Amino acid sequence: MSAVIKVEHLTKKFGGLTAVDDISFDVEEGSIFGFLGPNGAGKTTTINILCTLLNPTSGRAFVGGYDCVREPHMVRKAIGIVFQDSTLDKDLTAYENLAFHAYIYGVGRAQVRERTEDALRFVGLLDRKDDLVKRFSGGMKRRLEVARGLIHRPRVLFLDEPTLGLDPQSRTNLWEAILELPERHGVTVFMTTHYMEEAEVCGRLAIIDHGKIIASGSPGELKKAIGEDLIFIKTTDNASARARIEELSGLKPEEKDGELLFTVQRAESVIPGLLKTLAGTVLSIRFERPTLNDVFLKLTGKEIRPEAQEDSSIKEEVRAYRRRH
Amino acid sequence: MIEFYAVYVIVLRELKKFVRERSRLISTLARPLVWLFMVGAGLSRLVSPKAGMPYTQFIFPGILGMTILFSSIFSSISIIWDKEFGFLKEILAAPVRRSSIVIGKSLSGTAVSTIQTVIILMLFPVIGIKLTLAQILCTIGVSFLVAFSISSFGIVLATFYESYESFSVIMNFIVMPMFFLSGAMYPVRLLNAPLRIASSLNPLTYGVDALKNTVFTLREGPLSPDFSLGFDLLVIVLTSVLFVAVASRFFERKG
Numbered sequence A: 001m002s003a004v005i006k007v008e009h010l011t012k013k014f015g016g017l018t019a020v021d022d023i024s025f026d027v028e029e030g031s032i033f034g035f036l037g038p039n040g041a042g043k044t045t046t047i048n049i050l051c052t053l054l055n056p057t058s059g060r061a062f063v064g065g066y067d068c069v070r071e072p073h074m075v076r077k078a079i080g081i082v083f084q085d086s087t088l089d090k091d092l093t094a095y096e097n098l099a100f101h102a103y104i105y106g107v108g109r110a111q112v113r114e115r116t117e118d119a120l121r122f123v124g125l126l127d128r129k130d131d132l133v134k135r136f137s138g139g140m141k142r143r144l145e146v147a148r149g150l151i152h153r154p155r156v157l158f159l160d161e162p163t164l165g166l167d168p169q170s171r172t173n174l175w176e177a178i179l180e181l182p183e184r185h186g187v188t189v190f191m192t193t194h195y196m197e198e199a200e201v202c203g204r205l206a207i208i209d210h211g212k213i214i215a216s217g218s219p220g221e222l223k224k225a226i227g228e229d230l231i232f233i234k235t236t237d238n239a240s241a242r243a244r245i246e247e248l249s250g251l252k253p254e255e256k257d258g259e260l261l262f263t264v265q266r267a268e269s270v271i272p273g274l275l276k277t278l279a280g281t282v283l284s285i286r287f288e289r290p291t292l293n294d295v296f297l298k299l300t301g302k303e304i305r306p307e308a309q310e311d312s313s314i315k316e317e318v319r320a321y322r323r324r325h
Numbered sequence B: 001m002i003e004f005y006a007v008y009v010i011v012l013r014e015l016k017k018f019v020r021e022r023s024r025l026i027s028t029l030a031r032p033l034v035w036l037f038m039v040g041a042g043l044s045r046l047v048s049p050k051a052g053m054p055y056t057q058f059i060f061p062g063i064l065g066m067t068i069l070f071s072s073i074f075s076s077i078s079i080i081w082d083k084e085f086g087f088l089k090e091i092l093a094a095p096v097r098r099s100s101i102v103i104g105k106s107l108s109g110t111a112v113s114t115i116q117t118v119i120i121l122m123l124f125p126v127i128g129i130k131l132t133l134a135q136i137l138c139t140i141g142v143s144f145l146v147a148f149s150i151s152s153f154g155i156v157l158a159t160f161y162e163s164y165e166s167f168s169v170i171m172n173f174i175v176m177p178m179f180f181l182s183g184a185m186y187p188v189r190l191l192n193a194p195l196r197i198a199s200s201l202n203p204l205t206y207g208v209d210a211l212k213n214t215v216f217t218l219r220e221g222p223l224s225p226d227f228s229l230g231f232d233l234l235v236i237v238l239t240s241v242l243f244v245a246v247a248s249r250f251f252e253r254k255g
Ligand SMILES: Nc1ncnc2c1ncn2[C@@H]1O[C@H](COP(=O)(O)OP(=O)(O)OP(=O)(O)O)[C@@H](O)[C@H]1O
Pocket: A014, A017, A018, A019, A037, A038, A039, A040, A041, A042, A043, A044, A045, A046, A084, A307, B255
């Protein structure tokens, strides 16, 4: 497989602030690549550089083999983008927004109608196609935007927090659709997210914090790298069970809420032996694999949280201001 | 090379929004009417018609120029709104040449502006001007060219501003002076030297002068046009090319 996105020592400074700090990575054609990081980590800045909307301070970036700085036109031909903030024209209808996009992305005139209607159907908005976008709910706008990003069948699709503001149902639907893209249409997906469940489905992940990539790999690899499975066991006599475990394996279980817990490399191969040793006294046993959240916590020292809805209060102020003037 | 469909769809978007927003049509038509019938009619008592024609007639090309100025600039400045509300990113990320985007935007302003100018132009009998069909067609043609140059100028302006708060700054410090120094309300040659220089740098001056050339047959006297029609058109075309080139360059420039 070849790399469709190639980033080499990319750095972007805004005045004194280094938003992206010497990052390098490759994304394989036909894969789903996830960028995971807290607010202000530099995800959107990286996407803006890859989409040719921003020049890097130093370093290079290639999409589809084209240099994002020197051949922006060729890069633009290869990509589709769903921006983090809404970029719809609210005074146009859903259909008009999508048709505008189809034309400007060079979809042939004969196909505009069909592609636009397909895309609207895909996100369940066909029956609202002639409504002005300003009458749409937040989630509907988001879905419309995702549909728009796909209309011209890009080779690489950038999704900057695609499920922001969607209800669980729509989020699942959207995910099913995104997951099909690489296989059905050969699209490479580059996405950012705050949601761990979403990060789980990515073929590869890069965890970014303060502009630096602090870890990358498949979700499985990342989890393996930070650690082991955690076994929880409850017995009729925890004190003696603890002594047996210590004696046998040298591990020092802790007791918490009536359960003994300790970490092992592969819980599934340890548990049978454990049951044998503690025969008859085990009340319950379970184990947990490390989650991406644990990975994140360990690497950055902070929890990742889905950010509150986009900054809607400010936008509202802007609109109110506009009305007054 | 210009991508036809990109230009087409950018213009179409503007026209759709223009048709939907009727208050905009009314307010941009109200301004020239106020100037023509309230300001013009008042001042015509002060300015004697012996200079060649009544004052209300003299300012008519200037009022056409005003219509073009305000509606073209307003249309181009909407790019600032597009920046603010994100739509500009949708356009800039698209695989079309920056010059196609600028030409599309300029033609958008040109289209809405020419429509409004034609409406005002049709008032000529009311103020006692006689125009032949050829004059009417020439005036519409010239209006189209002037509107294009002012729209492209407006796009250059819009690239400097990030938020619509600058809108009133642009209106008060750029658009109003452009109007007064264009020869719309008084002949440029009556101005003192510094203002005359300022006026000669004003792209609208040549537009208003070209409109005077097509609306009036008068070629001498204090109220006659300052330049020949050929010269006016040359300046208008050259500045349009310049503005489109500069705006395209600015759009390619990234932070
Ligand atoms: N145009 C700009 N000018 C100055 N600073 C900027 C600009 N854009 C982004 N930044 C700064 O760069 C840093 C990275 O921002 P970026 O938008 O890339 O973060 P992000 O990872 O997308 O965060 P989020 O999850 O909140 O979207 C932030 O500190 C931000 O304030």
